Amino acid sequence: MDIQALKFFRAVAELGSISKAAKELNYAQSNLTAKIQQLETELQTTLFYRHNRGTSLTDKGKVLLSYTDEIFNLFDEVRNVMSDEQTPKGPLVIGSMETTAAIRLPVLLSKFHREYAAVDLSLKTGPTEQNVQGVLQYELDGAFVAGPIEHPDLTYKTFIEEELVLVTDALHQPLSTIKELQKRTILVFRNGCSYRARxxxxxxxxxxxxxxxxEFGTLDGIIGCVSAGLGISLLPRSVVEKHVKEGLLIQHSIPNQFGKVKTLFVYRNDKYMSSSLREFIEMLSKERELVIS
Known part of the structure; x- marks a missing residue:
């Protein structure tokens, strides 16, 4: 099977137009058309529906696209394996929940950057669901997410267990019953956030x-609006501890069955582990041991 034809096929599938794909790849439109027709002939199937708005994938085309993504991911992995000299270097993309990034990761990331300066470390924050999908789609090398997580393609290591607390503004009286929350506004991250789900x-x-x-997009936004009396939220105790001590927030305990959540570090188990990721996980394990002890 022609790799260039697969490259053309993926571009057309993603852009929805042969002309757009030709422009993007800087090839003549006739070349793309010929390569895709060659691919369809080889596979004895129609991969695209052609219409006046461009193209759309047939059912068989959708199946091929999923395999095409896997094929190119494998090519990337082969290149990584061949270029990995067991010395941590190059890109390392880590995902994280915003709360974990704000409280738990600064020291760890700073230490890793000092010890492995040749690694181009980057951090992307988002809710658990988004981070898990990022790892599964090879967009992230690993991610800090809220457990439990069960997926056959993922391996996880427990990082820390967080205690969730209900937070209100400093003028709010102690809660005698949860029914008092009936008329309060709930402040949360967008869908996909495990704390919101809990x-x-x-x-x-x-x-x-x-x-x-x-819904809010940032942790600072939620904390600021809770302290101003706009509403209430459920956040890790470690995140709000400083604000409680400063008298800006009041924290309220909730039942254990809802108030405990593990933060996990997840990564793919079917992907070559670069020396950078391997050293990051090793450092993560050591930091966890220090926290537990």
Whole structure:
């Protein structure tokens, strides 16, 4: 099978147009058309529906696209294996929940950067669901997510167990019953956040329907709005501890079945592990031992 034909096929599939793909790849449109027709002849199937808006994948085309992604990922992995001299260097992309990135990772990332300066380390924050998909789609080398996580293509290591607490503004009186939250606005991260899912699970279990749910994109945004009295939120104790001590927030314990969550580091188990990722996991394990002890 012609690798260049697969490259052309993937470009057309992603852009939805042969002309757009030709422009993107800087090839003549006739070359792309001929290569795709050659591919369809070889596979004895139609890969695209042609219409006046461009192209769209047939069912068989969708199947080929999934295999094409795997094929090119394998090529990338072969290049990585061949260029890996067992000395950590090159790109290392780590994903993380924003709360973990803000409180748990600065020391770890700083230490790794000092010891392995040749590694181009980058951090991308997002909710657990987004991070898991990033690892599965080879966009992230690994990610810090909230457990539990079960997937046949993923390996995980427990990083730390967090205690979740309900936080309100400093003027809010101690809660005598969860029913008091009925008329409060819930402040959360967008869908896919494990803390939001745990919050909703708890209040639904208690039969509480919040008056309003507001989504935020940043941790600072949630904490600032809670302290201003806009609403309430569920966050790790380690995240709000400083603000509680400063008198900006009040924290309230919640039932253990909803208040404990493990932060895991996940990575693919079917992918060659670069020396950079291997050293990062090793350092992560040592830091965890120090936290536990």
């Amino acid at each position: 919050f909703e699970e708890w209040i639904h279990h208690e039969g509480v329907m919040p008056e309003k749910i507001m």
